[in-house]
Amino acid sequence: MEAVHDHDHHQPAGLMRYVTTTNHKDIGSMYLWFSFVMFLMGGVMALVIRAELFQPGLQVVQPEFFNQMTTLHGLIMVFGAIMPAFVGFANWQIPMMIGAPDMAFPRMNNWSFWLLPPAGILLAGSLLAPGGAGGVGWTLYAPLTVQQGMGMDMMIFSIHILGMSSIMGSINIVTTILNLRAPGMTMMKMPLFVWTWLITAYLLIAAMPVLAGAVTMTLTDRHFGTHFFNAAGGGDPVMYQHIFWFFGHPEVYIIAIPAFGVISEVIPTFSRKPLFGYASMVYATASIAILSFLVWAHHMYTVGMPVEAQLYYMFATMLIAVPTGVKVFNWIATMWKGSMSFETPMLFAQGFLFLFTIGGFTGLVLALTPVDIQLHDGYYVVAHFHYVMVAGALFAAFAGVYYWLPKWIGRMYDERLGKIHFWLSIIFFNVTFFVQHFLGLAGMPRRIPDYALQFADWNMVSSIGAFGFGFSQIFFLYILLKAIKSGEKAPEKPWDGATTLEWTHLPTPAPYHSFETPPNLKD
Amino acid sequence: MASDTSKLENRQTLKKLVFIAILMFGFGYALVPLYKKICEVTGVYSLTKPDEVVNTQVDESRSIVLEFDANSRNETGWEIIPLENRKTVHPGELVQVTFKLTNPTATTFEAQAIPSYGPKEAGQYVKKLECFCFTQQKINANETRDFPVVLVIDPELPKDVTTVTLSYTMFEIEVKSTTENRQASLRERQS
Numbered sequence: 001m002e003a004v005h006d007h008d009h010h011q012p013a014g015l016m017r018y019v020t021t022t023n024h025k026d027i028g029s030m031y032l033w034f035s036f037v038m039f040l041m042g043g044v045m046a047l048v049i050r051a052e053l054f055q056p057g058l059q060v061v062q063p064e065f066f067n068q069m070t071t072l073h074g075l076i077m078v079f080g081a082i083m084p085a086f087v088g089f090a091n092w093q094i095p096m097m098i099g100a101p102d103m104a105f106p107r108m109n110n111w112s113f114w115l116l117p118p119a120g121i122l123l124a125g126s127l128l129a130p131g132g133a134g135g136v137g138w139t140l141y142a143p144l145t146v147q148q149g150m151g152m153d154m155m156i157f158s159i160h161i162l163g164m165s166s167i168m169g170s171i172n173i174v175t176t177i178l179n180l181r182a183p184g185m186t187m188m189k190m191p192l193f194v195w196t197w198l199i200t201a202y203l204l205i206a207a208m209p210v211l212a213g214a215v216t217m218t219l220t221d222r223h224f225g226t227h228f229f230n231a232a233g234g235g236d237p238v239m240y241q242h243i244f245w246f247f248g249h250p251e252v253y254i255i256a257i258p259a260f261g262v263i264s265e266v267i268p269t270f271s272r273k274p275l276f277g278y279a280s281m282v283y284a285t286a287s288i289a290i291l292s293f294l295v296w297a298h299h300m301y302t303v304g305m306p307v308e309a310q311l312y313y314m315f316a317t318m319l320i321a322v323p324t325g326v327k328v329f330n331w332i333a334t335m336w337k338g339s340m341s342f343e344t345p346m347l348f349a350q351g352f353l354f355l356f357t358i359g360g361f362t363g364l365v366l367a368l369t370p371v372d373i374q375l376h377d378g379y380y381v382v383a384h385f386h387y388v389m390v391a392g393a394l395f396a397a398f399a400g401v402y403y404w405l406p407k408w409i410g411r412m413y414d415e416r417l418g419k420i421h422f423w424l425s426i427i428f429f430n431v432t433f434f435v436q437h438f439l440g441l442a443g444m445p446r447r448i449p450d451y452a453l454q455f456a457d458w459n460m461v462s463s464i465g466a467f468g469f470g471f472s473q474i475f476f477l478y479i480l481l482k483a484i485k486s487g488e489k490a491p492e493k494p495w496d497g498a499t500t501l502e503w504t505h506l507p508t509p510a511p512y513h514s515f516e517t518p519p520n521l522k523d
Numbered sequence: 524m525a526s527d528t529s530k531l532e533n534r535q536t537l538k539k540l541v542f543i544a545i546l547m548f549g550f551g552y553a554l555v556p557l558y559k560k561i562c563e564v565t566g567v568y569s570l571t572k573p574d575e576v577v578n579t580q581v582d583e584s585r586s587i588v589l590e591f592d593a594n595s596r597n598e599t600g601w602e603i604i605p606l607e608n609r610k611t612v613h614p615g616e617l618v619q620v621t622f623k624l625t626n627p628t629a630t631t632f633e634a635q636a637i638p639s640y641g642p643k644e645a646g647q648y649v650k651k652l653e654c655f656c657f658t659q660q661k662i663n664a665n666e667t668r669d670f671p672v673v674l675v676i677d678p679e680l681p682k683d684v685t686t687v688t689l690s691y692t693m694f695e696i697e698v699k700s701t702t703e704n705r706q707a708s709l710r711e712r713q714s
Contacts, residue, residue: 104533167544175536179529209544213551228555231637232596232694239558243551304643306565 019114022106023512024091027113029408031088032401034116036477038080041124043470045073050432050466052449053459066449067135068127068151074138075155078255079162080120082389085397086258087112087169090197092408094173096502096510097191099182099519104175112169119161126151126158137447139248142229142240145218153222156215163208170201170208177201182501184521188282191500192275195282196261199289203250203257206293211247214240238303245296253292256388257285259356259396260327263349265500266399267331270346271338272497277330284323284330291320301372310369317367321360328357343495344418348399351426352392359387362437377447380440386433391426398425398476405480406494407502410509411487417479424472431465573657574650581615582678589676592690593622595634601626601662603636603693606669614678622655622670622691629664633696636660641688648677649689659696 012020018030048069052060061069091109095102103109126133131149134140145152177198181190190198217228218240227233229240268275275281298317301310331353340346362384366372375381398421406412435458444455451459490508502510505519589612591605603624612618626632636656640646655670662668676687 105537171537171540171544174540175533178536179532205540205544206547209546209548210551210554213548213554217552217555232635233696234635236558239555242558243554246551246554 020110022102022110024095024103024106024109025408025510025512027103027109028088028091028093030113031084031091031116034113034120035081035083035085035088038076038084038120040473040477042073042076042081043473045069045076047466047470049073050463053451054463055460056451056453056456058450061449063449064132064135067137067447068133070447071135071137071155072123072127072133075123075159076120077389078138078251079159080116080123082255082393082397083166084116086197086200086255086393087166087173089193089258089262089397089400089404090169090173093404093502094176094194094197095180096407096506096514097194097500098177098180098185099501099505099515099521100176100180101513101516101518103172104180105172108168109172112165112172115161115165115168119158119165122154122158122161126154129154139241139244140215140218141244142218142221142237143231146221146230153219156219159215160212163212166204166208170204173197173201174205182515182518182521188279189521192264192278192281193258193261196257196264196285199285200254200257203254203289203292207247207250207254210243211251214243214247217243238300241300241303242297245299246293248299249296250289250292252385252388253288255393257289259352259393260285262396262400262403263331263352266345266349266403267334267353268499269403269495269497270343270349271335271340273334273338274499275330276333276336277326280326281330284326287323288320291316291323295320298367298372301369302376314367314369318364321364324360328353328360343402343415344413344422345399345403347419347422348395348402351422352395352399355387355391355395355426355429359384359392362387375440377445378440379436379444379446382446383433383436383440386436390433391429395425398422401480403495404502405483406490407506407508407510409484409487410490411483412490412494413479413483413487417475417482421472421476421479424475425469428465428468428472432462432469433465435461435465573652573654576650576652576675576677579615579675580678581613583613585682586611586613587676587680587684588686589618589620590686590688591620591622592688593636593693594690595693596695600628601632603691612676614676614680617652617673617675619671619673622672623667624660624662624670624693625667626662626665631661631663633659633661634693635696636691636693639690639692641690642684645680645684645687648680648684649687650675650677656691 018026021027021030048061049066052058052066091103094100129149129151132151134145134148134152134155136144136148136152140155177190177194217226220226221228221230221235227235229235229237231237264275264281295313295317297305297309298313301313305313342350362380366375366381366384402413402418439455439458439462442455444451444459492508493503494508495503498504501519501521506514589610591608591610593603593605595601595603601624603622606621606623610618610620636654638646638651638654638656640649651672651674653671653673655672660670672689674689680687
C-alpha cells in the first residue's frame with residue numbers, strides 16, 4: 001500500500017472533468033459506459049431483426065430497413081461495443097497490473113476516447129440520412145457499397161474515426177506495456193491479461209489501417225472516379241473481399257484475444273492456483289495472432305478460388321485450432337485439483353469456456369472448404385460467430401466487470417443477482433443461437449427479412465430467446481447501478497485467490513492516482 | 524510522473540508504431556497491384572487473351588448445346604444481342620457466332636466486353652480463338668456492327684455437361700473522366 005499518496009486534484013468538476021481528463025481510470029470508465037450504451041443500441045437493432053424473423057412474411061419492417069439493421073447491428077457491436085469495452089479494461093487494468101502511474105500518453109488517451117462519441121453518432125445517425133444507412137452488411141462488400149446513398153458515406157467516415165481511435169489507443173497500450181513496467185516486472189512476469197493486450201494492440205496497429213484503406217477506396221470509387229472495385233472500369237469486386245478479410249480475420253482475434261486475457265485472470269483466481277502453462281499461453285496467443293494474418297480467404301471459399309488456394313486456406317485455418325486448443329487445455333488444467341468456487345465472474349468464465357469451445361468447433365466445421373460451400377452465408381455461420389463473439393467476448397467482458405468492479409468502485413455487486421444474470425444470459429443465449437445451427441444446416445440464408453415456411457418454428461424459438469437475452473442485459477444494468485449506489489462496501493481483497501498487483505499492492509477501491517512511485521518487485 | 528528519459532523512450536516507441544500504422548495503410552493499397560499480379564501469374568485474369576487450342580480432334584460421339592447471351596451495362600442506350608440464341612455443336616468443332624451491336628444514339632463510346640460462363644466450371648473448356656472481348660471497341664454514333672466470335676469446345680469437357688452458356692456483358696468505359704492512372708491499368712489488362 002506504500003505507493004499511494006494523497007493528491008490535490010486540480011481538475012474541473014462535473015462534465016468538464018470527463019471532457020478534459022487524462023486519468024486512465026476515468027477514461028477506462030468512459031470507454032466501458034460508452035460501449036454499454038452502444039451495446040444496448042446494437043441490441044435493440046438485433047431485436048428489430050429477431051422481431052421481423054419471428055414469423056415468415058413481412059410484419060414489422062421493410063426489407064430495406066431490415067438490411068440497414070443487420071448492417072448497423074454488426075458494425076455497432078464490433079466497433080462500438082466489444083472493442084471499446086476491452087479498451088476500457090485495458091485502460092483501467094494495464095497500469096495497475098504492471099505498476100505504472102498512468103498510460104504512456106495520457107492526452108492522446110483522452111483523444112482516443114473522445115473520437116468515439118462522434119463516430120458513434122455518425123454511425124447511428126446514418127439511419128436518418130436520405131435513403132437511410134447503408135444496407136450492405138457489416139462487411140461493406142463492393143460493388144453494393146458504391147450504389148448506396150449518403151448514409152454510406154457517413155458510415156465510411158465513422159469507420160475512419162473509429163479506426164483512428166483504435167490505432168491511437170493501441171499505440172498507447174503498447175508503449176505503456178513496453179516502457180512503463182515497474183522495476184522487476186519482466187515481460188514473462190506480466191499478468192496474462194497484459195500479454196494478450198500487447199499482442200492485440202499490435203494486431204490492431206497492423207490491421208486497422210488496411211480497413212481504413214479498403215473503405216477509403218470505396219469512398220473514392222463512390223465520389224472521385226476511381227475504379228478499384230468497379231468491373232466496368234477495370235476494377236474487381238472480389239479484390240475488395242480480399243482486402244477486407246485481410247483486416248477482417250485479424251479483427252476476430254482482436255476481439256477474442258483480450259477476452260482470453262480476462263479469462264486467464266479469472267480462472268486462476270477462483271481456482272486458487274496459478275495459471276497452468278503460463279509461457280505456453282503467451283506463445284499460443286502470439287501464434288494465433290501471426291496465423292490470423294495468413295488465413296483470410298477462408299471467408300470467401302465461394303468466390304471461385306483455385307483448388308490449391310482453397311486447400312492452403314483450409315489447412316492453415318485448421319492449424320489455428322492447435323494454439324487455441326493449447327489455451328483451452330491450459331485453462332482446464334488450471335482448474336484441475338484447484339480449490340474452485342463459483343462466484344459470478346467464475347460462472348461467466350465457465351460459460352465462456354464451454355460455449356467458446358463449441359464456437360471453436362463449429363469454426364473448424366466451417367474451415368472445411370466443401371462443407372463451407374454448403375453453409376456459406378447461412379445461419380450456421382451466424383450461429384458460429386455469435387458463439388465466439390457473444391458467448392466468447394461478451395461473456396468474458398461480463399466476467400471482467402464482475403471481477404474488477406469491487407476494485408473500481410469499492411462496492412460489491414449483489415452476488416445473488418449476478419448469478420441470476422449469468423443463468424438468464426446463458427439459457428437465453430443458447431435458446432437464441434443454438435437453434436440457429438439447425439436453421440443453417442437446413443439451408444436458411446442469413447440477412448433475409450423473410451424465409452421459407454419450413455424454417456418458421458426454430459426462428460420463433462430463436463426470437464423468443466433473443467428477447468429474453470436482451471431483457472437480461474437490462475437486468476445487468478440494474479445490478480450495476482444497484483452496486484454503484486448501494487452495494488455493500490467491498491473488503492480490501494474480495495477474492496482470496498487474486499495475485500496480481502492491483503489486488504496485492506493497492507487498496508480497494510483503487511485510489512485516483514496509483515503507483516506514482518513504482519512498486520519494487522525485484523526479489 | 525514520468526521522467527525525461529522515459530518520455531524520450533515513449534516518443535521513440537510512438538514513432539515506430541505510427542510508422543507501422545502508416546506502412547500498413549500503404550500495404551492496403553499495395554494489395555491492389557499485388558492482387559492483379561497474382562491473378563496474372565496464376566492465370567485467373569486472362570479473360571482478354573486468345574486461348575491456345577491443342578486438341579483439334581472432333582468428338583462426334585456427343586453434342587453440346589451452346590447458348591449465347593449478351594447484356595450491356597451503360598447509361599447511353601445502345602444494345603447488343605447474339606444473332607443466334609443456341610447452337611448444337613460437337614466438342615473440338617470450330618464454331619462461329621455473331622453478336623450484333625446497335626448504337627442508336629448520337630454519341631461515340633468505347634466499350635469492353637467481359638465473358639462469363641454457365642456452368643462456371645465450363646469456362647476453362649470454352650477456347651476462344653477470336654473475340655471482340657480481347658480489345659476495347661470504339662463504337663461510333665448511329666453505328667451498327669457485327670462482331671464474330673470463333674471458338675472451340677475442348678473435348679476434355681466433363682461428360683455430365685450437356686449445355687454451356689456463353690454470356691457477354693458490355694461495359695462502357697468512361698473516357699471523359701479517365702485519369703492517366705486508369706488508362707494505364709486498362710492498357711495493362713489488354714497487353
